[in-house]
Amino acid sequence: MxxxxxxxxxxxxxxxxxxxxxxxxxxxxxxxxxxxxxxxxxxxxxxxxxxxxxxxxxxxxxxxxxxxxxxxxxxxxxxPGMIDAHVHLATPPNTRQAEAILRRDLYGGVTAVRDMADDLRPVGELTRASLVGEIPAPDIYYAALMAGPDFFTDERAGQVSVGGTPGHVPWMQAITKDTELPLAVARAKGTWATAIKLYADLPADLAARITAEAHRQGLLVWAHATLYPAKPSDMVAAGVDAISHACLLIREPDAHVPGWNDPHAPVDLTKFRHSDNPALARLFNEMVRRGTILDATLWAYSADTDGSTTMPPLPPGSCDDTVGGEITAQAYRAGVPIDAGTDFIGDWTDQWPDLFHELATLAAKAGMPNDAVLKSATLISARAAGQQRDMGSIEPxxxxxxxxxxxxxxxxxxxxxxxxxxxxxxxxxxxxxxxxxxxxxxxxx
CATH class of the missing domain: 2.30.40.10 (Urease, subunit C, domain 1)
Known part of the structure; x- marks a missing residue:
């Protein structure tokens, strides 16, 4: 009563x-x-x-x-309202910060975000509060993460699993060939996740099995482009819906990709500086055929992030926004759908959404025209989040x-x-x- x-x-x-x-x-x-x-x-x-x-x-x-x-x-x-297709709202959880950044996003024209795996307990509450209007914020669509066991020694895994054991909570699961995948995916789905995110330490065959089971249960699959040892073409062949980070595509030409904890030999970046790499051309043709989205996150590889408190600095000589821009330019010219995601929190003194930095970088470094950049931030990012029926364009x-x-x-x-x-x-x-x-x-x- x-x-x-x-x-x-x-x-x-x-x-x-x-x-x-x-x-x-x-x-x-x-x-x-x-x-x-x-x-x-x-x-x-x-x-x-x-x-x-x-x-x-x-x-x-x-x-x-x-x-x-x-x-x-x-x-x-x-x-249309814009969509940031790559954010992290709770690694580690900081609700005050998340609400402030979401407020800045909304008042700057961002009406939805795609959270790419965090502690989903606070993210779920932020999602609910935004949906019912308790806080001014974009709508949130989020992923539960799956990776191989070796990933879960990472400090971030502990930050988002407080109260549980890293790798053994529904939103962050360690997967092996012996895992009961229907149950693991069902546990992830129980967090109200939109997707499974494949992160690291997964071979190609296991990534494909996870993807098939996630799709069977009605979830999208978002993946790092290289999972160490699985490479980008393995991810695309597995049928994932989107792959993240243009700079992770530099492993595609390699005959062998090392495991997550194995030494990672430097890559000759000159092979990518003219937007005509033949291995990437084959990859992009397959992505176009399948409709696989590239979540380029170019701004996260720029000098703007040198003072970041949310991600480690890039080692000298590693892939940056210039190389990533050339890779993204090749993808764009091939017809690959490219969303707009940040994967980085900008300086608090900037009163505009972080997304604006990514859009400017797509134009400056990948040579995308303004209409294509806006499409990346609207209709393609809506597709990436699985929300194209409701968002991304102004239509009845x-x-x-x-x-x-x-x-x-x-x-x-x-x-x-x-x-x-x-x-x-x-x-x-x-x-x-x-x-x-x-x-x-x-x-x-």
Missing amino acids: LFCCALSQAATPSGKASQGKLTLFQGATLIDGTGAPPRADMDVLVEGERILRVLPDAELAPAVRAKAKAIDLHGRFLM GKLANMVVLARNPLADLKNLRSVLMTVKRGRIYTRNAFVPLTKDDITDR
Whole structure:
């Protein structure tokens, strides 16, 4: 009886748009994310949290116009909400920092993120809080990690498994040839993960078996491009949905890839500096055939990350954003779908999403044109997260996840910093309501 009464008295979540309520985003220049050219004087009619209609303003019936709350966007640009396809919100867990970064993302136009394996206990709570509007944050889609036993001596495995044994918690499992895979995948699925992430110390045949079982149980599979010893072509042949890190593709031409704990001989990076490596050409052709997404994470390999507290510095002579950019350029020209993910937390003084750094790097280092970069941050990243039916473009039936800009992002990616408002699931977050981050927001307490 008490349970019943508590439910009956519960308030409507503040972050959810009222069902049946009509909002008209009127007269914008629409960049809809489908690849169509921008269209001027367009309307987007939203009912609750979903897009009802997209049409020229002149074609909207007066009766519909009279019923809707109108937001005048003449002279403004309207594009899909952006998606950061590679974040880590809880390695180690720091809820204050995660909420601050998510708030910065949302008020900068990012309406969803793909968390690539963490302590899923706090990530699950952040996901719920965002969904019901308790915190201003993008929606979160996350992975449970699987790797070989040798990985779980890594310090990070302990950080995300407090209270349990690394490798033996549902969100971080050590897998061997003797593992009962249906049960292991079911345990991971019980965390409400969208995907399994394959990380390290896995041979090709075992990676393929995990992938097949995950797909059978309705989960996506996201993988590091090289698992040591499995190489990128092994991952693609296994049928994974996305592979991460352009710089991990440098192992593809090798006849033998060492194990996770074996010595890793340096790679001759000159083989990749002209975007014409023949081994990668074969790999990319197969990725195009299968629709495998490349999660390039170029910014994570740049000099910007030298002072990072979230990842180790790159050894001298290792793959960097220049080499990774050439690899990504070759992939782009081959037709490989490339998402936009950061895998790094920028300086707290930057008041814009970390994603903007990745977009700029895709343009500068991989030579991708602005329209392709925006597609990476919207429709392709939605595919990477398994959410393309609901996100990534402005179309009827999809969630009302949109960004209003004062200036045209196709003309200059820096214009993404002209955000006036973000719309997530039909709710409006105006940029002038954003409270800038402080050092306390990103510091352990």
